[in-house]
Amino acid sequence: MDTRLKYKEHIARVASKGLEAAMELRRLRGLTSVTARQLFTSTVAPVVDYASTVWMHACKDKASGPINRVQRVGAQAIVGTFLTVATSVAEAEAHIAAAQHRFWRRAVKMWTDIHTLPETNPLRRSTACIKKFRRYHRSPLYQVADALKNIEMETLETINPFTLAPWETRMQTGVEARPDSRTVPGGSMQVAVSSSARNGLVGFGVAIEKQPPRYRKLKLKSFFVTLGARSEQNPFSAELAAMAHTLNMLVGLEGYRITLLTSNKAAALTIRNPRQQSGQEFVCQTYKLIKRLQRKGNHINIRWVPTSKDNKLLGLAKAQARTATQKDAVPQGSVPRMKSTTLNIARSQAATSNDLPENVGRHVKRIDAALPGKHTRQLYDRLSWKEASVLA
Numbered sequence: 001m002d003t004r005l006k007y008k009e010h011i012a013r014v015a016s017k018g019l020e021a022a023m024e025l026r027r028l029r030g031l032t033s034v035t036a037r038q039l040f041t042s043t044v045a046p047v048v049d050y051a052s053t054v055w056m057h058a059c060k061d062k063a064s065g066p067i068n069r070v071q072r073v074g075a076q077a078i079v080g081t082f083l084t085v086a087t088s089v090a091e092a093e094a095h096i097a098a099a100q101h102r103f104w105r106r107a108v109k110m111w112t113d114i115h116t117l118p119e120t121n122p123l124r125r126s127t128a129c130i131k132k133f134r135r136y137h138r139s140p141l142y143q144v145a146d147a148l149k150n151i152e153m154e155t156l157e158t159i160n161p162f163t164l165a166p167w168e169t170r171m172q173t174g175v176e177a178r179p180d181s182r183t184v185p186g187g188s189m190q191v192a193v194s195s196s197a198r199n200g201l202v203g204f205g206v207a208i209e210k211q212p213p214r215y216r217k218l219k220l221k222s223f224f225v226t227l228g229a230r231s232e233q234n235p236f237s238a239e240l241a242a243m244a245h246t247l248n249m250l251v252g253l254e255g256y257r258i259t260l261l262t263s264n265k266a267a268a269l270t271i272r273n274p275r276q277q278s279g280q281e282f283v284c285q286t287y288k289l290i291k292r293l294q295r296k297g298n299h300i301n302i303r304w305v306p307t308s309k310d311n312k313l314l315g316l317a318k319a320q321a322r323t324a325t326q327k328d329a330v331p332q333g334s335v336p337r338m339k340s341t342t343l344n345i346a347r348s349q350a351a352t353s354n355d356l357p358e359n360v361g362r363h364v365k366r367i368d369a370a371l372p373g374k375h376t377r378q379l380y381d382r383l384s385w386k387e388a389s390v391l392a
Contacts, residue, residue: 007055008063014055018031018048022073031379033094033388036078040096044074049102053110056141067099079380080389088317089361092354092372093380094392101352107144108350112343115153118160127153147350157336163274163283169289173272173302187213189253191246192261192313195238196321201329202233203224204242205320207313213255224324225332226279230339231345238321239267240282241335243302247289255297259298261305263314268304278340 011072017065021044025036048070052059059067068087082312091098104363117124130139131149139145164170186219190209195202203226210219227233227241250258262268274283290300323329354372356365364371380388 004376006057010051010055010058012066014048014050014052018020018044018070019066019073021047024068024072024288026077026228029078030383031077031381031385033078033377033385036385037094037096040074040078040094044070045097045102048099049106052103053107053144054140054331056107056264057143059100059103064099071099074269078201079392081392088356089364089371092356092361093351093375093376095372095380098352098354101354104144104350104352105347107141108148108346109343111141111144111148112153112156112339112346115156116159116339118158143195144350148317148346151342151349152337153342155337156342157278158283159276159278159280159339163276163280164287167346168287170273171271171287171300171302173268174304187211187255188257188259190248190259190261190313191250192311192317193239193242193246194263194321195233195235195242195319196318196325197230197233197238198265198322198325199329200230200326201228201325201331202230202235202238202342203321203324203329204238204245205317205322205324206242206246207316207320208246211312222320224320226324226329228331228335230341232341233335234338234341236264236266236340237282237338239264240270240279240286243267243271244285244289245291247286247300250298251289251292253293253298253326257299258301259316260300260302261311262302263307263318264303265304267356268302270340271302272308278338281336290357 013132022040025039028036031039048067071087072081072083072085072090074096075085075094076083078094078096080091081090088098114123114127117247119125127145128392130141131145133142188211192207193204194206196202201225205222205224207222208220210221212219225242225245227238243260243262246260250256270277270279270283273288274280274287293300294312305314329371356371361371379391
């Protein structure tokens, strides 16, 4: 560690490694712009960005020169720009993210991840000290905490190191809505869940079709729940919450064959293979409720149905979900903020501007007033490296 905490040694070492990786990429002649850009993102950028949250606050003015050189060499390997081109112009032509933009994305993700740690983790308890204003010996993450002070990170969900123990059986979910051929004594039930996000709200709808044993009359029931604001929830979490909420209502059943239908493929795959991800609390609740139902002789089956297929039960659930997100709807209860939604909002607030500086790139601004933009990929990706270098 730098004893004076100037981080000059850190930046110099990282810039040296990044420049070495960028020079190796430039030696690979004949690559298309698509391949060179992908190699830059996967081989050069990770070398420069490693542990950048520690020293990114010191990478400014003259200290950022070596990092900018890596960016220029990478742009030359992608589209063949000159090394004397301004860094921001070279990045815009090669369509690569600026170094500061990448640093901020990593720092925001780290700050969000810290707030999702369990309370027993010492890093989780240190966030209050990082936020305190100190004139001297300020934390490197203070700038990130100050930029995201308007986001309530304290209400974020808790994500544990693992969702299920390695020896626990995972729920097998299907990707086609095929009827279950196994016979279970008692009745059968089909449950369709659907989510909706509009009018700044997120909610879910449920439609239940119950066939009691001994050929009794078919029963149909539907309801909806407004989960929370769109700034805190998302359709994916609403789908998981709908599964947990519905199974909690069915814990008193015995000997039923329950088929849970969903049109959200990501939710179905998450139930089959849960990971350390957003919505972990709903997944844990779902597995606990499934075990309770299975102990009473019920058989649970989760199926994904594509939206292209006309399923009346899913259509009814979708209509209920849209009712839950009307303008005058009020969220029912308090649900923790989802990490994925909060991370996207935090990145959008803390992202640096991609516009070219006023006094930089006057000539290129006259030629292409839309810089920076995605159209540069359409210009260069069709060309060989030699043709791209001529155009650049």
